[in-house]
Amino acid sequence: MAKRGKKYQTALEKIDRHHFYEPEEALTLVKDNATAKFDETVELSVRLGIDPRHADQQVRGAVVLPHGTGKSRKVLVFAKGDKAQEATDAGADYVGAEELVEKVQKGWLDFEVAVATPDMMSLVGRLGKLLGPRGLMPNPKTGTVTFDIERAVKEIKAGKIEYRADKTGIVHAPIGKASFPLEKLKENYATLIDILIKARPAAVKGQYLRSIVVSSTMGPGVKITPLKPLG
Structure with a gap:
């Protein structure tokens, strides 16, 4: 010790x-x-x-x-179109779709919470082995797989x-x-x-x-x- x-x-x-x-x-x-x-x-x-x-x-x-918690966490959102814009407006640090998945696959992990719209999960699922062990995989049980992106991002930012x-x-x-x-x-x-x-x-x-x-x-x-x- x-x-x-x-x-x-x-x-x-x-x-x-x-x-x-x-x-x-x-x-x-x-x-x-x-x-x-x-x-x-x-x-x-x-x-x-x-x-x-x-x-x-x-x-x-x-x-x-x-x-x-006294700390603002970096939030990544996997989303497209209007939902991507909603994420940006809500204060997400990183927003994207295929290109963001590829970036993470290459080892980029400069975020603390990942959120995804349900329609993105077939794509995000490829990251399971990478994000799962780190507790970063979006999950419906924790409210990080949702179409209510604005609420999800704001709640994370609020604590x-x-x-x-x-x-x-x-x-x-x-x-x-x-x-x-x-x-x-x-x-x-x-x-x-x-x-x-x-x-x-x-x-x-x-x-x-x-x-x-x-x-x-x-x-x-x-x-x-x-x-x-x-x-």
Whole structure:
């Protein structure tokens, strides 16, 4: 294991690693411990009581955080004609059809979210092996395969994030920046936890929210009481 720096060790001393904190207290600790020279991202890691190997226990979707993530993401839209113009007007960073697919096939990946109109998916499907493993493939479940291009682009730009449980059943998602006021982090936190609870698969038995940890980019994790989302 890599040796941690002095700032990390100092931050760790302020946290009782065996204690479960209330959400507000945990977020305050994370903010206080974010001492890097850049504005650190605050990330939530939620371990769910699911078995991701089963198709009926997948947890995946998207949510618009009320205060965004503090980062404007580069959006690529696969569309033609009027829908291409709609994407441009909505603020998409890159818009195109065949020529854009070819560009991506050659290895260009300078974007963070891809959106496509349904009629483009036969073309975009060629990129599955490239975009799929990177979590960039447009998907109806996350609202990135749609004819409502304007709404999709604007929501992403406003702070819409995708969430997906990994193969260990953990969802990792950003909920803002360390510079955010505490109230904004609390509201983003509550929104994400609420949407994860609503996304509980019917096949899941027993405790669903197993553990919740919040941390900043360079700081240690802080455990949150699993069954106490903010009211």
